[in-house]
Amino acid sequence: MKKTTSTKNILRNIETLDEIAVPLLRWFHSEKRSLPWRESPTPYRVWVSEIMLQQTRVEAVKPYFERFVAALPDVRSLAQADEDMLMKLWEGLGYYSRARHLQDAARIVCSDHGGELPARFDDLLALPGIGRYTAGAIASIAFGEHRPAVDGNVLRVIMRLLASPADILKDSTKRAVEDALLVRLPKNVGDFNQALMELGALICLPRGAAHCSACPLQRFCLAKAASLQGDLPKKTPPKRRRTEKLTIFLLAKGGRIALEKRPAQGLLAGLWGFPSMQGHLEKQQAEQALQAIGLVPAKFHALPAAQHIFSHITWQMVAWRVELAETPTEIESASSKSAPASSESTETNAQPTPLLLREASAPYDMQTKTPALHWATTQEIIDTYSVPSAYRSYLPYIRSTAGESS
Structure with a gap:
């Protein structure tokens, strides 16, 4: 009850989310992109793709992902990879600490989990380089665990659907969105999470560039009804570089x-x-x-x-x-x-x-x-x-x- 009260204090109109699963999944199954990690969504491939996709565009990730999994096809090969080889495979992707965390986690998976990526959200969350979003994505897509996966695209979609002015850079907002989605996840949770991400990546674009006429959720969207797409989501201005x-x-x-x-x-x-x-x-x-x-x-x-x-x-x-x-x-x-x-x-x-x-x-x-x-x-x-x-x-x-x- 405490979580629900906290969620309602941060978000508003959350009942809007009760009706989105069916039209969203119908749109996703019809319009989803063909991506290399979706072709064979093993836990390892899902994990590697999600780490690569952190702060990196999908189109940029594609060739890196294919080259990476060809050279290091499983957890054990990643754990044993030479550092120079690992860094060369990652060269150009940026945020190189991701690659090191990936290998650190692979070594833990080999030593503590028999070389198999753990299926539970909490166990995934304990690995280096895996936060709540990544743990939710892997747990839901690869293992079907009922967990939301809330990244920047998902936050933008939800804030617009609810016409919410909450600051999406605050942890309290992210947790409120997770809580709101958790009780509304459909049986096909992996596809639902991917559908929300896909909607944010293809349709519900940032800075007023949303393609509302092509959105399967436009009739539910309170931001569209109030012409607030360009104003949402709200976030704290970044510090000057x-x-x-x-x-x-x-x-x-x-x-x-x-x-x-x-x-x-x-x-x-x-x-x-x-x-x-x-x-x-x-x-x-x-x-x-x-x-x-x-x-x-x-x-x-x-x-x-x-x-x-x-x-x-x-x-x-x-x-x-x-x-x-x-x-x-x-x-x-x-x-x-x-x-x-x-x-x-x-x-x-x-x-x-x-x-x-x-x-x-x-x-x-x-x-x-x-x-x-x-x-x-x-x-x-x-x-x-x-x-x-x-x-x-x-x-x-x-x-x-x-x-x-x-």
Whole structure:
């Protein structure tokens, strides 16, 4: 009784939901998309697809899903996968922590559940990377458990059906929607949950773009009756993204390019990328910064500026491709051309020490050292190492660049 009272305090007109199952399922069985994870909805395939679909469009997920399940067809193969292979399969999907949580969960499933994904909502919820929505989706679609699956699409549909002004970013609103749906789930709960998601993805689109004339629930929709489609759902405005200025280095030596493995915590945790320093460095500044940590640039080539937008940060990047001196002759020649005049002698013949990693969002100093750079060929970067899309603007320049300026 307490849950019902709480639900009615947050939502209104919830009796509208009593009549939606039949027309919604009829529409879904007629209009649903052909998606690779629906062709054989095993628990493993449902799970992988739901993790991939978190904050990622269906069309973007399709090729990744097919490639992923071809390479890792079951829980045990996922649990045993090499990290570089796993990250390469995920490369370009973003939110890489999802892949790590997926593998962590697979290992728990192998150790605690005999390699079979658990069927119960509560057991699924206990696995890494699985929240209430994902647990509800897997439990209902793969196992037929009577659980709602409430994602952003479902929230939008329900808020419009009820003409509810409740903030959909609040946990209390999501739980109220779950409670309202739980007592109204039909026997075919997996299809019902997918139908609500499908309606939000294809018909009940965001920001006033809803195709109301094609909606199987239009006669029940209180937002349509009051012309409120463009105003609902309500949600707290997002926080303004902060901007970080970075200088990216494509360091080339002996036909190889330097990669850095980012720290285990924070943005792009544990992934491969190109070395970077905070701020937009001019050529002389970049040269001095590299020399300060033991590297001797022989040639510089300026690369185009680029931008990458994360959920809470925008990277504004400039970049240099730098050919590093390898032999004593090259080192001496490069140093004599670039070093400022000084009466003090310097050791120009010292062998360069490795550039050390740092968290890209922190100011560069010699105290923020982590393991040394890894040098890889162009083909190895393409075939083996997962480089996040934040660096993608500079992947075309990992091959030798003509017209470099010394």
